[in-house]
Amino acid sequence: MKAWAIVEVAQPLQEIDLPTPEPVGQQVLLEVTHAGVCHSDIHVWEGEWDLGSRGKMRLLDRGVVLPLAMGHETVGRVVKWGPDAEGQGLEVGQIRIVFPWVGCGTCAKCKAEEDNMCLQGKALGIFQNGGYATHILVPEPRHLVDPGDIDPALAATYACSGITVFSAINKVMPMAPEEPIVLVGAGGLGLQAIAVLKAMGHKRIVSVDVSDEKLVAAREAGASDTLNASGEDAAKRLVALCGGPVEAIIDLVNGSQTARMCFDALTKGGKLIQVGLFGGELTVPLPLMAMRALTVRGSYVGSPKELRELVKIAQGGRLPGIPITREPMQNADSALQRLRAGKVTGRIVLTAEAA
The missing domain is CATH 3.40.50.720 (NAD(P)-binding Rossmann-like Domain)
Structure with missing residues (x-):
């Protein structure tokens, strides 16, 4: 598969070839059609967060491995899945929103579908390859949400900005x-x-x-x-x-x-x-x-339950869309730099050639 990845912190994203993952267990492989460019991607690209008097939190010290395909606002097309995902409603070609804030999958928080509160977070696009690629590997079918009649470019934004604000508003x-x-x-x-x-x-x-x-x-x-x-x-x-x-x-x-x-x-x-x-x-x-x-x-992003609830609210056009600029996936680096420069209104969504 191709990925538009961080190869070196704070340097231009590079188009690289990576092995296309083969799903095992409950994993599901999707072909990426849309990937939102989020402000959090800037912090990941820079490799650190400012923690005030506690200094910098450097991602490479927290288990992030390069090269890394960022992107945690992803919609894709189901390609294949592991044997333990059989019988869970999957069909080749289904369009699905990817919930990216995955955890260990076994703790009480993950079992309660509060994956974003897992102490061993393994978020897609940060600790695992995300949507700035031709393919994405998702841990379980429950991390996939049917967008229904929602424009897939808009639906991609619900995986981060959508559930982030929805969860905050709920508080x-x-x-x-x-x-x-x-x-x-x-x-x-x-x-x-x-x-x-x-x-x-x-x-x-x-x-x-x-x-x-x-x-x-x-x-x-x-x-x-x-x-x-x-x-x-x-x-x-x-x-x-x-x-x-x-x-x-x-x-x-x-x-x-x-x-x-x-x-x-x-x-x-x-x-x-x-x-x-x-x-x-x-x-x-x-x-x-x-x-x-x-x-x-x-308030840290949101849960799979909140993503499903938000998508339900959005069906039938009941949730007004935000301004979206579509860009080809190969423009990932220039899109990220425009966002970093504060020159984006709404969201840039990267699209695959066949999307």
Whole structure:
């Protein structure tokens, strides 16, 4: 198979030939048709995450092996499967979304279909080859979801940005439709979050970014209010826009500056859900955490159950699509660099020649 892979950290992706995997056990081999280019891929390509005062988390020290085909937003066509997957509804040619946040497969979390919480995570596109390739090997049939009538390019984004925002939104619900929910970041995740909230019937959706262009896209996607957080007093301006301190904020950037703004804008009993991996840290006054009954909670992607639930919501066009730019798979490196430069609205989805 061909892969567009990291051969050396922070260097251009290279087109390489790898052996096409032969599925064993419950494994399923798919021919990739669509692969989304996610902001997390930039961190993987750079080889590290900024952990603030704890320094850098270097992926090569955590078991990542090069060369690596990234890509964790994948749709593909079923090709073959291992003998233990017989009788589980598989047919050659089926189009399926790939759930990428796989774990060890044997622990209590994996057995409960909370694979993303497995302590031995083996995510596709990070610890195993992912969708930037002609083929992808999936551990079990339960990691495949039928997209139904959803455009496969859009469906691919649900495997990461879709379930990431869906899982984060679930952590602040239920809320009255007219109560503001603040979304920090109007990139691919932010637009996806707006779409999910609209599909869930929420009315007051406040989008925050430092790019006027992205805020225009947020308005077009259905945000009721927007705020450019550049400059001074962003937290005060956010509180004023929302008509008072805020009950629910989802930080899709999650850097030191955005985290501080979000924390300072929370009302008593407010929840800050931290999703993004921009880097840095947040120092909080501990007495205020108790006196104001605040919640600061991380949210890491989502589970297979949430992916199936999200796809069910999206059937029949009930979940508005986000802007998608299709690019041939061989443009993987240039697509990644455009995203890194902040020049992408919505999502780039790489497509195979036959897709």
